[in-house]
Amino acid sequence: MSQTWAYISNYCIYSAMAVYTLSFFAHAYETAWAVRSPQSEEASSANLLTKTLDYTRTEKVARIATAMMILGFLLLFAGVIARGLSAHRVPWGNMYEFSITGALAFTGAYLGALRKYDLRWLGLLVSIAVLLTLGTAVAVLYRPSAPLVPALKSTWLVIHVSAAIISGGVFLLANVIAAAYLYLDSMESKGPRSAWAQRLPSLEVLDQLSYRLVAFVFPLWTFAVIAGAIWAESAWGRYWGWDPKETWAFITWVAYAAYLHARVTIGWRGRRAAWLCLFAGSTFLFNYIYVNIYGTGKHTYSGL
Amino acid sequence: MTNEIEIPELGALGLFRYSWRQLTSMRTALILLLMLGVASIPGSLIPQRDQNPMKVTQYFTNSPGAARWMDRFSLFDVYGSPWFSAIYILLFISLIGCVLPRSIEHFHAARALPPVTPKNLQRMEFYNTWDSNGSELDRAHSWLKSSHFRILKTDNSISAEKGFTRETGNLFFHLSLILILVGVGFGSLFGMRGEAIVNVGERFINVPTTYDSLTFGKLFSEKDLPPFVITVDKFVAKYNPVTNMPEDYTLWVTEVEKPGAPAVKKIIKVNHPLTFGSTNVYLQANGYSPIVTVRDKAGNVALQGPIPFLPQDGNLRSIGAIKVPDAKPQIGFVASFLPTQARDALRGGISVFPEALDPKLLFSVWRGDLALDKGIPQSVYRIDTSKMERIGLHSLKPGETFFYDGGSITFEGIVPWVNLQVVRDPGKTYALLGGIVAILGLLASLFTRRRRIWIRINDDGRVEVAGLAKNAAPGLEEEIKKLFRLLNGEK
Numbered sequence: 001m002s003q004t005w006a007y008i009s010n011y012c013i014y015s016a017m018a019v020y021t022l023s024f025f026a027h028a029y030e031t032a033w034a035v036r037s038p039q040s041e042e043a044s045s046a047n048l049l050t051k052t053l054d055y056t057r058t059e060k061v062a063r064i065a066t067a068m069m070i071l072g073f074l075l076l077f078a079g080v081i082a083r084g085l086s087a088h089r090v091p092w093g094n095m096y097e098f099s100i101t102g103a104l105a106f107t108g109a110y111l112g113a114l115r116k117y118d119l120r121w122l123g124l125l126v127s128i129a130v131l132l133t134l135g136t137a138v139a140v141l142y143r144p145s146a147p148l149v150p151a152l153k154s155t156w157l158v159i160h161v162s163a164a165i166i167s168g169g170v171f172l173l174a175n176v177i178a179a180a181y182l183y184l185d186s187m188e189s190k191g192p193r194s195a196w197a198q199r200l201p202s203l204e205v206l207d208q209l210s211y212r213l214v215a216f217v218f219p220l221w222t223f224a225v226i227a228g229a230i231w232a233e234s235a236w237g238r239y240w241g242w243d244p245k246e247t248w249a250f251i252t253w254v255a256y257a258a259y260l261h262a263r264v265t266i267g268w269r270g271r272r273a274a275w276l277c278l279f280a281g282s283t284f285l286f287n288y289i290y291v292n293i294y295g296t297g298k299h300t301y302s303g304l
Numbered sequence: 305m306t307n308e309i310e311i312p313e314l315g316a317l318g319l320f321r322y323s324w325r326q327l328t329s330m331r332t333a334l335i336l337l338l339m340l341g342v343a344s345i346p347g348s349l350i351p352q353r354d355q356n357p358m359k360v361t362q363y364f365t366n367s368p369g370a371a372r373w374m375d376r377f378s379l380f381d382v383y384g385s386p387w388f389s390a391i392y393i394l395l396f397i398s399l400i401g402c403v404l405p406r407s408i409e410h411f412h413a414a415r416a417l418p419p420v421t422p423k424n425l426q427r428m429e430f431y432n433t434w435d436s437n438g439s440e441l442d443r444a445h446s447w448l449k450s451s452h453f454r455i456l457k458t459d460n461s462i463s464a465e466k467g468f469t470r471e472t473g474n475l476f477f478h479l480s481l482i483l484i485l486v487g488v489g490f491g492s493l494f495g496m497r498g499e500a501i502v503n504v505g506e507r508f509i510n511v512p513t514t515y516d517s518l519t520f521g522k523l524f525s526e527k528d529l530p531p532f533v534i535t536v537d538k539f540v541a542k543y544n545p546v547t548n549m550p551e552d553y554t555l556w557v558t559e560v561e562k563p564g565a566p567a568v569k570k571i572i573k574v575n576h577p578l579t580f581g582s583t584n585v586y587l588q589a590n591g592y593s594p595i596v597t598v599r600d601k602a603g604n605v606a607l608q609g610p611i612p613f614l615p616q617d618g619n620l621r622s623i624g625a626i627k628v629p630d631a632k633p634q635i636g637f638v639a640s641f642l643p644t645q646a647r648d649a650l651r652g653g654i655s656v657f658p659e660a661l662d663p664k665l666l667f668s669v670w671r672g673d674l675a676l677d678k679g680i681p682q683s684v685y686r687i688d689t690s691k692m693e694r695i696g697l698h699s700l701k702p703g704e705t706f707f708y709d710g711g712s713i714t715f716e717g718i719v720p721w722v723n724l725q726v727v728r729d730p731g732k733t734y735a736l737l738g739g740i741v742a743i744l745g746l747l748a749s750l751f752t753r754r755r756r757i758w759i760r761i762n763d764d765g766r767v768e769v770a771g772l773a774k775n776a777a778p779g780l781e782e783e784i785k786k787l788f789r790l791l792n793g794e795k
């Protein structure tokens with residue numbers, strides 16, 4: 001019975017990867033084909049822009065790209081649920097499971113933000129990031145579905161880990177946007193934007209957007225850290241022990257607090273704020289990748 | 305921010321004032337905050353004494369020079385080091401120095417009315433003007449009131465403000481950080497932490513001598529140990545038959561809270577400690593104690609009972625030492641215990657499952673001087689065999705006996721042991737409270753927008769409406785547009 005669910009989960013995740021790949025190609029097609037080479041009469045005109053953008057010809061593809069992203073999200077969601085059913089628990093027991101749930105949260109954050117902001121240009125980056133995450137999960141991190149070790153058997157697993165994974169997804173989205181900011185900023189400092197990048201939002205919008213995302217999840221991350229401390233108190237007899245995982249969660253928290261401070265009280269904007277945002281996000285990734293795999297602390301649940 | 309640094313008046317007071325201003329400035333706090341983050345990095349990469357003492361010892365053996373040098377900078381005790389403490393103490397002084405005055409200021413400001421409408425409204429972020437129809441002020445007043453603005457109304461103008469919660473939440477957040485630190489400090493001064501290995505069937509009495517290891521906070525006294533007694537009745541560990549991973553540990557105990565109190569049956573699990581006030585008892589680890597009887601040549605019992613062995617791997621292959629100091633000459637057994645024995649071509653005897661399905665005790669027998677009375681503390685799991693000679697090598701199943709030259713050993717059976725961790729932390733409630741307030745404060749401060757709206761009817765009959773959002777918070781535009789429409793009589 002539980003084996004069946006494990007198989008279903010695997011198939012869902014493979015299908016999700018296939019669909020994300022389609023979404024990736026659709027996004028790539030859109031980005032590339034919206035650029036129209038100049039017609040002869042246009043080229044002779046005074047218009048200095050030698051290339052123009054014409055979205056009407058890619059609108060259909062763009063819709064397909066987003067639709068594929070949504071389908072991928074649903075399949076991945078089903079995969080995560082089936083994984084949980086196969087083991088009769090929440091699917092957050094090892095690094096494979098953290099990764100697939102993290103990819104789910106990341107796509108979810110993107111799709112959620114897409115409802116409010118015109119973020120379709122990000123789809124290319126989002127689909128690459130999700131494919132890389134899922135690829136690594138399936139190829140390197142995969143472990144058969146199994147019950148939890150006793151220390152993980154707690155309601156706090158659900159609370160703490162879901163808060164952490166959602167925060168992570170949103171932090172990473174903010175990071176992708178900060179990176180896009182820096183890239184476009186350096187492009188603009190050399191002259192006008194390339195044609196394909198003209199559709200991307202202005203620098204101010206990107207700057208605001210990554211700030212909003214961080215400000216939005218910072219309380220959730222704070223909650224994740226505190227929930228972890230409460231759990232540690234009931235499982236290990238201390239709420240804070242400077243275990244490597246805890247230490248890096250703290251570093252991430254401090255880095256984002258510094259980022260918010262720098263923006264709200266000192267008025268950092270633009271490049272410096274984007275670098276700080278990237279730095280803070282990289283502490284999160286470091287915690288996830290390095291500390292999970294090479295760390296020696298009590299948080300050795302990677303299953304590797 | 306001016307960059308000119310005022311030269312302070314000479315004199316201690318001036319210097320103090322100057323340093324205080326510098327310390328409690330935003331910039332200093334930000335730098336200290338980042339420094340705290342950076343300072344906690346080495347501790348996550350270098351093994352720490354209180355988490356991983358074995359690894360630290362290894363460091364000292366492998367590269368003693370570097371290790372001694374690193375030790376001088378407390379790199380093996382980062383989180384208790386003077387430099388780490390210095391950073392966070394400075395940070396929190398800085399925090400107190402800036403948050404307390406701001407709180408007082410805010411408390412006064414919260415009861416004051418919004419400032420009067422400024423002269424030049426057209427410079428504001430959102431501005432509109434049109435010919436008055438006479439009813440704008442009243443309409444605006446009732447709308448602002450129903451939207452919970454704080455309002456200062458004069459004959460011809462309204463000044464309204466909303467979003468004080470932002471600053472309130474922010475202050476509560478910063479104050480809660482102080483509360484968390486107070487909780488942490490209180491816990492480490494008045495707390496204690498100890499561990500004891502208890503065989504199933506035995507009692508744990510909460511006095512210092514029962515502990516295998518015990519550390520007190522600076523202001524903790526032995527009298528503060530609650531006088532409870534725990535009897536370990538039964539312990540069951542369940543393992544996954546495929547992965548050998550543990551699935552469940554359950555410990556049944558009988559507790560007596562204080563002398564004369566009734567005995568109560570309780571269950572301890574990994575995430576469910578036993579609680580006595582601010583003292584918790586945790587199930588921390590488990591293993592096996594082989595029960596042995598050692599007899600001398602004449603058949604008199606020299607030693608009898610369970611001896612805790614130390615697990616070495618996930619399948620609970622354990623090592624231990626059975627020391628018989630009363631035998632003449634002294635006898636020692638360097639032993640290992642396999643809960644489910646098997647043979648491996650390379651490693652010899654191994655255990656293939658953590659449950660005691662096919663237990664076996666392997667040992668070598670040593671005769672001579674156990675070196676127990678040297679005053680040097682010895683591990684209970686090891687024997688210093690430098691002054692001993694080996695007189696036998698054997699393995700036993702439960703119930704079997706081995707005779708060596710000078711006596712015999714019988715492997716009677718096994719009993720599990722559990723490691724109880726006893727922790728008292730009277731500060732944790734404050735830290736938890738601080739954590740909750742921190743989150744609520746953050747939510748209040750990050751999700752409220754502070755903004756002001758002004759309406760004025762000028763002498764020439766024109767209405768001016770303006771708005772200003774603090775911290776460039778979004779959403780004011782929508783709000784102002786709504787107000788414009790309302791005032792213009794549209795629905």
Ligand code: HEM
Nearest residue numbers: 257260261264265328329330333337398399402474749750
């Ligand atoms: C001297 C010490 C400090 C001062 C003067 C200070 C002051 C401030 C001020 C003025 C704000 C902006 C409030 C607003 O305009 O909404 C702020 C926000 C914030 N502070 Fe501090 N702070 C200090 C220390 C700290 C510390 C130690 C932390 C955390 C470790 C911290 C975390 C935050 C966070 C997360 C915010 C963002 C909240 C928001 O955007 O409203 N602060 N702080």
